[in-house]
Each structure stands twice: as C-alpha cells, then as structure tokens.
Amino acid sequence: MGVPCPMTLYLLRRFAGFVVTMFVAALVIFFLLDLLPGDPARFILGINATPEAVAALRAQMGLDAPVHQRFIQWVLDMVRGDFGLSHTQGLPVAQLIAERMAVTLPLSIFAMIVSVAVGLPVGILAAMRRGKATDTALMILVQIGVAIPNFWFGMLLTLLFSVTLHWLPTGGFVPWHEDPVAALRSLILPGLALALPQASILARVMRTALVDVTEQDFIRTARAKGLTKAEAVWRHGVRNAMLPILTILGLQFAYLIAGTIIVENVFYLPGLGRLIFTAISERDLVLVGGATIVLVLATTVTMLIVDLCYALVDPRLRGRGA
Amino acid sequence: MALVEIDDLTIAFSGRPAVAGLTLRIDRGDRYGIIGESGSGKSLTALAIAGLLPDSSTVAGAVRFDGAPLPEDERVLARLRGKRIGMVFQEPMTALNPLMTIGEQIEEAIVLSEVPDVANLVVPDLLDEVGLSPSHVGRYPHQLSGGQRQRAMIAMALASRPELMIADEPTSALDVITQRVVLDLIAEICKRRQMTLLFISHDIRAVATLCSRVGVMQAGRMVEQGAVADVLKSPQAAYTQKLLAASRMDRRPAPVASVEEQDLLAVMGVSRVYAQGGLWPWRDPPLRAVDRVDLTIGAGECVALVGPSGCGKTTLARMIVGLDSASEGRMLLDGVPYRGRDLPPGSRAAMSLVFQDPFSSFDPRMSVGTSLAEPLHLLGVMSREERDARLREAVEAVGLDASMLTRYPHEFSGGQRQRLAIARALVTRPRVVVLDEPVSALDVSLRGDVLNLLARLRAEHGLSYLIISHDLDMVAAMADRVLVMEAGRIVEEGRPDELFARPQHSLTQALMLARLPDVA
Structure with missing residues (x-):
C-alpha cells in the first residue's frame, strides 16, 4: 500500500x-x-x-x-565497447567475440527452441499418461537422451544426414554475409546434437513438475467445475508447472552459450567456446578476460529475463515486490 | 425423490477397502451431513458422488445421481459435475489456482456450466450473493483472507446453479467467527436456492447447526444415519455416543491451590512493530502487530489468549518463547529479563512451545527420539544414560511407550503425534509451556484425550500454560484466566465462566455469538 x-x-x-x-x-x-x-x-x-x-x-x-x-x-x-587488443591475434577482442557470437548465439537459440519444442510436449504427455505404457516408453527414451554424449550423437547425425543422405554439410561454417542459407544449414546438425540432452532434461523436469501440480487441490477444483482431468491439467496445471521450468531454461541457455566447445570441435564451427579454449592455451589474458565478461553478461541477462518471466507468470511475486 | 442414491459402495486402494458396503440416500432439498474422523472415508464418499475418485482406487457398487448411474465417458461425467454439482473444499488457499484472479476462476465455472445466456449470470452477482465486494474480481487468491477465499470458492460452486452442493470440511481451516459466517452463508444459500446439500465434517456441532439428516461414518462404514434431532437425542451406535461425548468440553479441574501469588512470567509493555511500504517506509505508519501488551502468568496457572486470526497472538507467543524479539518493552521469566531472542539457554529450557500442526512440526527424516532429544542441548553436555532417561520419562508421561522412539513421524497417527509434540516440550522439564492451538488440527474425538493429558501433566508437574486459541469451549475447559486480543491489544480479561457469561467487549461478544450451539 x-x-x-x-x-x-x-x-x-x-x-x-x-x-x-x-x-x-x-x-x-x-x-x-x-x-x-x-x-x-x-x-x-x-x-x-x-x-x-x-x-x-x-x-x-x-x-x-x-x-x-x-x-x-x-x-x-x-x-564503451573496447575490450582491448588480443596480442596473439592482433585484432580487437570485441571484434573476435562478435564474430564468434554470430555463430554461438544463433546455435544456442536454435538448440533452445528445439529443446523446448521437443522436451516440453514429451514431459506433458508423459505426465498426463503417468504410469501407463506411453509414460514408461518416453521416460526410457529420455533416460537414453540424457546418457548419450552430445558429440557422439552429433557424429551419428553426421553419418546419417551428411555422409549417407547428403542433406546437410558435415561441418565447417559459411559466414552469414556470404550465404545465410548455407550458414543456417551448417547449424542444424550441431543444434540438434546440443538440443538432445537439454530436451531430455527438460522433459524430465516438466513431467515431475506437472505430476506435482496435478496432485494439487486446485486441479480437483477445476475438475469439480466441469473439466476433464486432461483439460484441468492443460488449463490450470501447465502454467503452474512452468515456474520450475523457467529456472531450468535459464540455466540451460547460459550453459549453451559457453558449453558448446565439444560440439563446435566435432562440427568444426568457429564458436565462442573454441575461441576461449584457444585463448587460454595461448595465455591471451586480454581475450580470456573479455570473453569471460561476455559469458557472465550473457548468463546474468538470461537470469534477469527469467526473473521478469517469473513476475509475468506468478502474481504472488508482483504482489509482494520481494 | 432421491437426488443421490448410493448402493453398497466399496472403494478400495490396492485391495484394502477405505469405504465398505456404504448405502446412502439423499433426497432433493435434504441437508445431509456426514460425520466421521479423518480416514473414515467420508471425503471419498463425496468424491465418489462427483466421480472424482483417484485413478488408483477400485470401486464396486452403484452411485446414482437423479436416478441415473454416473456416465462412463469422462467428458460427459465432467460436464454433469460442472452443471449439476457444486463443490467446496477444505483449504481455500490450495483449492484455488494461485495464478488466476478470482474473477477468471468464477468466469470459467460460468462458461463450463453452459447456463443459457438468458439466465444472465455474471460474476459480480455471484460475488454479491456470497457477500464479497465486486472489487475482488481482479484479485488473486493470495490477496484475500481465508474467509474471503472460501466465499470465492462458494461463488464458484454456485455458478452453475447446481442442484447439489457438496461441502467437504469447508470451515475447518477458518477461525471461529469466520466459520460461523460461512456456515450461515451456506445455510442461507441452500434455503434461497432450494439446493440439496451434502456437508462433510468431523465437527458434530457444525453438522447439527446446518443439516437436517446425518450419517455417522467410522472406518469406512456407515454406522448410523437418520434425522439429526433423533440421532443426537438418542444415538444408537456406540461410536456415535462416543463422538457426542467427545464434543462436550467439560471443565478440567484446576489442581487445587496450585496457583501461587508469585508471577512466573511477566510481559511488560511489549510491542512488535513491522515497517511497511518497502523502499518508502515513511509513507505508511508501521504495523503494530502486538501493541503494548501486559500480562502475567503465575506459577502453576493456566492462561488463555483468544482472538481471531491475525490479531497478533502467535506473534506475541513467538516473542515470549524467544523466537522473535520485541520492538518495545521487555519480559521477565522467573526474574530473568529478556526481550526475545536474547533469552539465555538456561531460561530457554524452562519454557517450551507446542505447535498446532503435529504433522508439519516434526522433521519427517528424523526418528522421533532424535527430534525429542533436540531441546536437551539447552541443558549443556549430558551423558547418554541421562539423555535416554529423560526421553523415556517424557514419552511415558504422555502415555506412549519408549520403544516408539526409534520410529519415524509418518508411522504415528495425528493424536499420537501431538502427544509426541507434548513430550518434546516436556523433555527439558520446563515450567511454562506455550500451547499454540494444541488441539485444533485434531479430530474432535481425539481432542478430549489430549486435553485430559495436558490437565494431568499440569497437575503432576506443576506446569504453567499459556494457551493460544480461538476455540472458546476448549479455553473454558482449561484456563484459569482468559485474555481477549484484538489488533495487537488485550481488550478484555477475566475468569472464563464470568467472561463468557457477561462479555463486555464487542470482540468477546462476537466470539460468543459465533460459538456453535451445544448438541446435547
């Protein structure tokens, strides 16, 4: 007041x-x-x-x-945007990071979109079919998805879609300004490889969150109002279950920005992870410092966005201002 | 004409019946009450009528609504429920969706009821009918009080103009005054709309106030049913007789001449002030949750603090036991001055606290023995033998066996857990025990036993009690002196028989009016 x-x-x-x-x-x-x-x-x-x-x-x-x-x-x-000069490469650090971000950022966003588009529906479906064959089958798949290393999954994808079917390139990256379509095509397989474990984790968390919410009293109230169980979960459950999901999404995105190095190596992509790795091994401290700050910035901005989403979803946070 | 007919209903979970051979008939216009303690199957019976039983249950027998069996198809059943049955549940905080406004949730119920537009049913009218101002439309559940939430819940149940309203313990989470208001509201609406009511409660007096017919359930079986007046006047089943006896709160005699003149605990001008307004604290006056309270408790005396929810009684108790510090004033425990958290461990051991809810006040992953022994660290290093002796003494004092100490909280019933909570309070051999709603989370049938236990312990150990409650009957049965609290202040004080016979302050009068009438 x-x-x-x-x-x-x-x-x-x-x-x-x-x-x-x-x-x-x-x-x-x-x-x-x-x-x-x-x-x-x-x-x-x-x-x-x-x-x-x-x-x-x-x-x-x-x-x-x-x-x-x-x-x-x-x-x-x-x-002011001046991150100093990389003494191993003789170029401004800001420029080096910007070039790499042009690969890493779209790659992370693409992986994130795939992960959400697959993980959330799988989790919701499993939760709604809890204890039935669909649930068991999906959760076994999810378990495998978490267990498979993403670089190995990436190699499998390459074997199938590049080597056998010749649909997509095996690796490398065509800069955006040269051929945007080719650039996008070279991000598809690494994006899928990155998305697999993320989607699996997301599906697991979504299932648990939704199962928890389904046992809440207000789902029973919604059913008492005349909704079937599935309708009640869909209308009242999913939004409540999104609260824990938002946290996971934030953490996953932050991880993707910095943690793509192995997949970048498998697909020979010039991403941020490889830049940092090279900078560390060559003791390019100016570059390491600049890149680390950019990673911290990306993570904190993501968390800030997550907090804002929380406030949008949950009126209790708006109310207390805490 | 029967609206609900249940024939030989059995509901089982993994082979174990929770409701067995239940037969029940509710005529149109009846107000039918089911009484029973938790676990007696009364809520399951209600859920069975609405087709809301958990998937894990196996059901045998027949449930007919308005002459027809419940539809098999889930959607048809759900729509029937939405159109013809309104439901009100126990805990309105969790029964409402926290992310949707009250208006949205009522609106949804209106849409689902498929009442034709000519009926012109709108949210403000429904809010008006349950006595909520239309300004609440845009509010979220957490912005309402318990009573307001329950009103919103009732408005939602009324949205479809149901023929049957099922109210499952609708008032047991509310304080006495609010409970009475909500019960009166349900009675009035049933009368006006000529609605059939199925009311479920463990409180025989609430059923007697509201219902015309009653069924008594015990361990999944209907042991007795009939007109309320008949059943209450001449109960046939032994269990009904026991329930009736338990609902009468007889005065527990105070230990003879135990009250000494000397004050054991004195609270002097104590206030607890909370700043309001976040970043702009000067804009709002600070909230005085407890406002210059004076009280004393003599050695061996039992003092009760009564008042509605939010009057500051729990805040005061937290300061007295040293969980919070006073903003102003100070307290004296046996001559030792303190403001709250600065209470020295030695004095801290002389005072214990028993919480309302015996389920959430035990750590589920700790054996009860470990939980009970925790307060002993206040007394300094103690040998293993002495520790075990103390535990045994405390557990036996509350009528349980020392062999139970290795078990975990979930293995005990509610009544046993509250005994264990009392044992935990006794383990340091305190002189004052603060009891915060010690029996209100328990079934009526168990309350008497726990109160007897408290009275016996008081006599045997010369304990002083500070009881915090909104239950006037319990207070009248236990206390030597009653303090009535409103908005942080003590507004009236006296012996319970005198105070309740001639209440002076408007709050005391309101509390007396809200009392449900005795049944026998």
Missing part, C-alpha cells in the same frame, strides 16, 4: 541485483587474471627482449599504473 507499484519495485530490485552481480564478476575476473603469473609484455616480446624494451611496452600498455586505476580503466573501456 502506498508504494508506487509493486511490479516496478520488483523490477528495480532485480535490475540492481544485475548491476551488482556484473560489478562483482568484473572485479573477480580482473584480479584473478592479474594474479596469474606471466607478464603480457614479456610474453609479447619473447624471452630475449631487454628489460628496457619490456618496461617500455608495459608503460605503453598501461600495465605500470596502480591496480585500481587499471581496473577502472578496464571497466570503462568495456562499457
């Missing part, structure tokens, strides 16, 4: 949480990378460089400034 709008309050709090998380993450990433042994200037110049040359380069790179100044400078640069 009296407060402008509980919904606004809720959104403000979530956004404040987002800003604080990003700041703390930046702090941790910066100081961890700073603590790592190895001087970037010396690394660039090689072991034969004179101390004077190293010192000159350090000054040029701003490495001799006090640590807090360097941190503030780093954050301000990033806010």
Whole structure:
C-alpha cells in the first residue's frame, strides 16, 4: 500500500541485483587474471627482449599504473565497447567475440527452441499418461537422451544426414554475409546434437513438475467445475508447472552459450567456446578476460529475463515486490 | 425423490477397502451431513458422488445421481459435475489456482456450466450473493483472507446453479467467527436456492447447526444415519455416543491451590512493530502487530489468549518463547529479563512451545527420539544414560511407550503425534509451556484425550500454560484466566465462566455469538 507499484519495485530490485552481480564478476575476473603469473609484455616480446624494451611496452600498455586505476580503466573501456587488443591475434577482442557470437548465439537459440519444442510436449504427455505404457516408453527414451554424449550423437547425425543422405554439410561454417542459407544449414546438425540432452532434461523436469501440480487441490477444483482431468491439467496445471521450468531454461541457455566447445570441435564451427579454449592455451589474458565478461553478461541477462518471466507468470511475486 | 442414491459402495486402494458396503440416500432439498474422523472415508464418499475418485482406487457398487448411474465417458461425467454439482473444499488457499484472479476462476465455472445466456449470470452477482465486494474480481487468491477465499470458492460452486452442493470440511481451516459466517452463508444459500446439500465434517456441532439428516461414518462404514434431532437425542451406535461425548468440553479441574501469588512470567509493555511500504517506509505508519501488551502468568496457572486470526497472538507467543524479539518493552521469566531472542539457554529450557500442526512440526527424516532429544542441548553436555532417561520419562508421561522412539513421524497417527509434540516440550522439564492451538488440527474425538493429558501433566508437574486459541469451549475447559486480543491489544480479561457469561467487549461478544450451539 502506498508504494508506487509493486511490479516496478520488483523490477528495480532485480535490475540492481544485475548491476551488482556484473560489478562483482568484473572485479573477480580482473584480479584473478592479474594474479596469474606471466607478464603480457614479456610474453609479447619473447624471452630475449631487454628489460628496457619490456618496461617500455608495459608503460605503453598501461600495465605500470596502480591496480585500481587499471581496473577502472578496464571497466570503462568495456562499457564503451573496447575490450582491448588480443596480442596473439592482433585484432580487437570485441571484434573476435562478435564474430564468434554470430555463430554461438544463433546455435544456442536454435538448440533452445528445439529443446523446448521437443522436451516440453514429451514431459506433458508423459505426465498426463503417468504410469501407463506411453509414460514408461518416453521416460526410457529420455533416460537414453540424457546418457548419450552430445558429440557422439552429433557424429551419428553426421553419418546419417551428411555422409549417407547428403542433406546437410558435415561441418565447417559459411559466414552469414556470404550465404545465410548455407550458414543456417551448417547449424542444424550441431543444434540438434546440443538440443538432445537439454530436451531430455527438460522433459524430465516438466513431467515431475506437472505430476506435482496435478496432485494439487486446485486441479480437483477445476475438475469439480466441469473439466476433464486432461483439460484441468492443460488449463490450470501447465502454467503452474512452468515456474520450475523457467529456472531450468535459464540455466540451460547460459550453459549453451559457453558449453558448446565439444560440439563446435566435432562440427568444426568457429564458436565462442573454441575461441576461449584457444585463448587460454595461448595465455591471451586480454581475450580470456573479455570473453569471460561476455559469458557472465550473457548468463546474468538470461537470469534477469527469467526473473521478469517469473513476475509475468506468478502474481504472488508482483504482489509482494520481494 | 432421491437426488443421490448410493448402493453398497466399496472403494478400495490396492485391495484394502477405505469405504465398505456404504448405502446412502439423499433426497432433493435434504441437508445431509456426514460425520466421521479423518480416514473414515467420508471425503471419498463425496468424491465418489462427483466421480472424482483417484485413478488408483477400485470401486464396486452403484452411485446414482437423479436416478441415473454416473456416465462412463469422462467428458460427459465432467460436464454433469460442472452443471449439476457444486463443490467446496477444505483449504481455500490450495483449492484455488494461485495464478488466476478470482474473477477468471468464477468466469470459467460460468462458461463450463453452459447456463443459457438468458439466465444472465455474471460474476459480480455471484460475488454479491456470497457477500464479497465486486472489487475482488481482479484479485488473486493470495490477496484475500481465508474467509474471503472460501466465499470465492462458494461463488464458484454456485455458478452453475447446481442442484447439489457438496461441502467437504469447508470451515475447518477458518477461525471461529469466520466459520460461523460461512456456515450461515451456506445455510442461507441452500434455503434461497432450494439446493440439496451434502456437508462433510468431523465437527458434530457444525453438522447439527446446518443439516437436517446425518450419517455417522467410522472406518469406512456407515454406522448410523437418520434425522439429526433423533440421532443426537438418542444415538444408537456406540461410536456415535462416543463422538457426542467427545464434543462436550467439560471443565478440567484446576489442581487445587496450585496457583501461587508469585508471577512466573511477566510481559511488560511489549510491542512488535513491522515497517511497511518497502523502499518508502515513511509513507505508511508501521504495523503494530502486538501493541503494548501486559500480562502475567503465575506459577502453576493456566492462561488463555483468544482472538481471531491475525490479531497478533502467535506473534506475541513467538516473542515470549524467544523466537522473535520485541520492538518495545521487555519480559521477565522467573526474574530473568529478556526481550526475545536474547533469552539465555538456561531460561530457554524452562519454557517450551507446542505447535498446532503435529504433522508439519516434526522433521519427517528424523526418528522421533532424535527430534525429542533436540531441546536437551539447552541443558549443556549430558551423558547418554541421562539423555535416554529423560526421553523415556517424557514419552511415558504422555502415555506412549519408549520403544516408539526409534520410529519415524509418518508411522504415528495425528493424536499420537501431538502427544509426541507434548513430550518434546516436556523433555527439558520446563515450567511454562506455550500451547499454540494444541488441539485444533485434531479430530474432535481425539481432542478430549489430549486435553485430559495436558490437565494431568499440569497437575503432576506443576506446569504453567499459556494457551493460544480461538476455540472458546476448549479455553473454558482449561484456563484459569482468559485474555481477549484484538489488533495487537488485550481488550478484555477475566475468569472464563464470568467472561463468557457477561462479555463486555464487542470482540468477546462476537466470539460468543459465533460459538456453535451445544448438541446435547
């Protein structure tokens, strides 16, 4: 009472949480990378460089400034979109990440769409047929889906659709600006490979959530009002069961952005995972820092969106503003 | 003309019958009540009439509605239910969809009832009929009080203009005043609409107030049925006689001359204030959940705190036992001053709390022995022998066997669990026990036993009780002194016989009016 709008309050709090998380993450990433042994200037110049040359380069790179100044400078640069220069590739980090994101982001979104489109209906169907043959069969399939490593499933897909049927490319990536259709085609198989375990997990969680909801009193009320069991679950159950699903969806998307490296390797895709892997093995700390920040950003933004969806679905959150 | 006929109905779960050989007939215009304790099969009987039994049940026998057996086809059955039967359930918080507004849920019931448009039934009219203001249309269940939710539930059940209304324990989750209001509302609507009622309750007095005919169920069987006046006046079955006896709350005699002049517990000007308004706390005045309360409890005295839901009585109790701290004022326990959470462990051991719900107040994964022994850490390090001796003493004091200590909560009945909760409160040998609605979650037939136990323990151990309740009969049976609380303040105080004979404050009068009449 009296407060402008509980919904606004809720959104403000979530956004404040987002800003604080990003700041703390930046702090941790910066100081961890700073603590790592190895001087970037010396690394660039090689072991034969004179101390004077190293010192000159350090000054040029701003490495001799006090640590807090360097941190503030780093954050301000990033806010402006300047993530620094990758010294292994000689290109701006922002540009490298953007190029890779053009592969990883559509791939993750595609995998997510497939996962939702398959996982949720399977989970709902299994829950509605609980204890019957359909339920058992679906849950066995789901178990297999969780157990199969996605890279192996990816290789099977390649064997079938590329090697045998010649429908889709075996790997590699044609940049979007050259041929959008070919680019899309090269993402289909890796997307399916990534979606399989995600869809399986989603189906399991959906089934459990819906079974729990089905036992709630309000489903009985809905049936008392004149709905059949299936109608009651569909109209009243699914939306209530979406609450735990939203959390899982957020976690899965965050995982997809960063966790696609094995599948990227199988399909020889130039994605973000491979970029980070190379950067770590070549000690390109500027690139590692920038890419990590982008991953944290992607994860926190996803969680922020999940929180907003929560508020849209659940009036109890809007009401309390908590 | 019979609206509902049940013939030799048996409902079994994996071979074990929960309802056996039940025969029942409800005529049009009847108000039929089924009494029985939890697990007696009364709710299953109601669900069977509406075709809502769980899939895991096996059913034999016949259920006829308006002369015809229930349809086999699920959709036809569901629509019959929607059109001709209205249902009200026990717990309106969980029985309403939390994500939909009251208006949407009532609207859905109207659509499903397929009442022709000429009837022109609209949500505001239904809300008006159950006494809810039309402004509640856009509200969600969590924004309403328990009584308002139950009204919304009744509006939903009325949407189809049903011939039969089934109300399954519709008031047992509500406080006394709200219970009476809802019972009166159901009676009035049945009369106005000439609706047939099937009312299910464990409270014989609620049935007597509302119903014309009654059936008594025990362990899945109908042991007696007939007109309410006949059954209550001359009960035939032994079980009915026992239920009737249990519903009478006789005064438990206070231990003779046990009350000493000296105060054991004193509460002085205690308030609990909550800031309101989130980021703008100065916009709303703070909420005074407990407002400058003074009270004392003498050694060996039994004091009761009564008041409607939300009056602050549980908040006060939480501060007294040290689960919360007072914003203002202080308390003295046997001379030790404290504000709440700062209560020292030694004094903490002298005070125990028994909660309302014996089901949720035990950790289901802990053996009851482990649960019961938990308060003993307040007394410092204790040898294994002494610990076991304490446990045995506490369990035997409540009339249970020490061999039960290795079992888990789900293996006990509700009455046994509440005994265990009392044993847990006794294990530190306290001087004051705070009892928060100690019997209201129990069946009427079990309440008497638990109250007798409490009275005996009080006499044997010289305990002082602070009973928190909205049940005036229970309070009258137990307490030496009653405090009436409203909106955080103590508004009236006195001996129960005097206070209830001549209530002065409007709240006390309202509580007395809401009392259901005695049956015998």
